[in-house]
Amino acid sequence: xxxxxxxxxxxxxxxxxxxxxxxxxxxxxxxxxxxxxxxxxxxxxxxxxxxxxxxxxxxxxxxxxxxxxxxxxxxxxxxxxxxxxxxxxxxxxxxxxxxxxxxxxxxxxxxxxxxxxxxxxxxxxxxxxxxxxxxxxxxxxxxxxxxxxxxxxxxxxxxxxxxxxxxxxxxxxxxxxxxxxxxxxxxxxxxxxxxxxxxxxxxxxxxxxxxxxxxxxxxxxxxxxxxxxxxxxxxxxxxxxxxxxxxxxxxxxxxxxxxxxxxxxxxxxxxxxxxxxxxxxxxxxxxxxxxxxxxxxxxxxxxxxxxxxxxxxxxxxxxxxxxxxxxxxxxxxxxxxxxxxxxxxxxxxxxxxxxxxxxxxxxxxxxxxxxxxxxxxxxxxxx
Ligand SMILES: Cc1cc2nc3c(=O)[nH]c(=O)nc-3n(C[C@H](O)[C@H](O)[C@H](O)COP(=O)(O)OP(=O)(O)OC[C@H]3O[C@@H](n4cnc5c(N)ncnc54)[C@H](O)[C@@H]3O)c2cc1C
Numbered sequence: 001x002x003x004x005x006x007x008x009x010x011x012x013x014x015x016x017x018x019x020x021x022x023x024x025x026x027x028x029x030x031x032x033x034x035x036x037x038x039x040x041x042x043x044x045x046x047x048x049x050x051x052x053x054x055x056x057x058x059x060x061x062x063x064x065x066x067x068x069x070x071x072x073x074x075x076x077x078x079x080x081x082x083x084x085x086x087x088x089x090x091x092x093x094x095x096x097x098x099x100x101x102x103x104x105x106x107x108x109x110x111x112x113x114x115x116x117x118x119x120x121x122x123x124x125x126x127x128x129x130x131x132x133x134x135x136x137x138x139x140x141x142x143x144x145x146x147x148x149x150x151x152x153x154x155x156x157x158x159x160x161x162x163x164x165x166x167x168x169x170x171x172x173x174x175x176x177x178x179x180x181x182x183x184x185x186x187x188x189x190x191x192x193x194x195x196x197x198x199x200x201x202x203x204x205x206x207x208x209x210x211x212x213x214x215x216x217x218x219x220x221x222x223x224x225x226x227x228x229x230x231x232x233x234x235x236x237x238x239x240x241x242x243x244x245x246x247x248x249x250x251x252x253x254x255x256x257x258x259x260x261x262x263x264x265x266x267x268x269x270x271x272x273x274x275x276x277x278x279x280x281x282x283x284x285x286x287x288x289x290x291x292x293x294x295x296x297x298x299x300x301x302x303x304x305x306x307x308x309x310x311x312x313x314x315x316x317x318x319x320x321x322x323x324x325x326x327x328x329x330x331x332x333x334x335x336x337x338x339x340x341x342x343x344x345x346x347x348x349x350x351x352x353x354x355x356x357x358x359x360x361x362x363x364x365x366x367x368x369x370x371x372x373x374x375x376x377x378x379x380x381x382x383x
Contacts, residue, residue, distance in 0.1 A: 006020075008287070014029065032127070043217055045066070074351070076209075079207075102217075135280050159282065190263045204217040
């Protein structure tokens with residue numbers, strides 16, 4: 001029997017699998033798809049997450065796929081900075097890493113998966129979907145299906161980690177409650193690959209424009225992201241149309257400057273699982289929490305989950321700790337995940353508030369302390 005069955009090998013499952021190898025746990029990472037999802041999603045990783053990737057043995061493979069981010073700012077409708085910060089080139093945090101790296105998620109995922117070859121006890125099974133499981137007193141039994149042929153087989157493991165994303169079948173099968181923390185908002189997400197340098201900022205920018213709140217940020221390399229908030233009455237079809245997308249982008253660039261990789265309306269959510277542990281089962285990543293993207297914390301929170309969990313499983317497996325240690329996973333990770341979701345939600349609300357107030361210069365004295373708390377009281381601190 002293997003130690004750990006990992007259901008879903010997106011970025012969080014792939015980091016979990018590498019950490020299992022590093023800590024001497026045997027593991028099978030099941031993944032329904034044959035290829036890494038090929039469109040950009042997460043935009044950044046913070047310094048503490050780089051440290052976890054280092055511990056998982058994959059940071060050297062990841063770094064060439066990233067760029068150092070230059071800072072972040074809130075702008076008014078005219079493009080004037082309200083508040084922000086610039087990261088000096090070459091700055092390293094107390095962790096020894098750049099404060100924040102821009103990423104290209106598909107390349108990041110491939111780099112993380114490439115580490116799995118160095119762990120003989122860890123197996124990646126692509127095109128394998130976990131469809132059922134049953135918790136026994138001393139192990140978990142899984143039913144695994146090949147979606148192409150429909151063939152099924154049984155596996156067993158000491159523990160199961162559901163890293164199967166926001167719509168997690170593992171979470172649903174375990175009937176773990178999924179609580180809405182009160183942010184549901186539609187945004188058009190546009191990812192674009194530039195053909196040439198058109199002088200765009202290397203900072204993450206929140207444009208607090210009453211007409212349309214917008215986020216603009218660099219991803220790694222030539223990739224750029226725009227996020228446009230939908231107005232009441234705007235439909236998904238009209239927002240995703242070629243003409244509308246280029247009319248929205250027109251403030252920054254014209255069609256010859258790059259190619260749109262994706263223009264899709266997403267509903268940003270703020271949700272959290274009621275518990276991250278149910279006996280032999282654990283939830284991690286988007287399966288455990290979903291975060292509006294304004295602080296770039298969705299993926300990072302998931303990687304922190306497995307950074308917290310895997311060494312504990314290894315200690316229990318080696319008999320160096322009792323099963324009680326595993327209860328600290330929910331106790332430690334869930335409050336921090338809630339804090340990240342709420343912090344990101346407040347940032348989204350702050351953008352809306354600034355945009356609605358419009359007259360930023362005269363109001364900045366009143367909302368300044370709130371903004372200061374949002375910018376410096378949470379994850380945008382690298383001391
Ligand atoms: C448009 C967009 C923008 C985003 N922007 C940001 C951002 O700026 N910053 C940020 O940090 N995050 C961002 N995110 C979120 C980020 O992409 C996710 O947090 C991250 O991908 C979560 O990783 P994960 O491994 O938990 O889940 P996923 O990446 O969803 O991976 C889950 C995997 O599980 C597999 N799977 C599912 N069910 C099964 C099963 N039964 N058996 C086997 N395999 C299964 C799926 O095929 C998938 O590969 C964004 C997401 C989107 C969609």
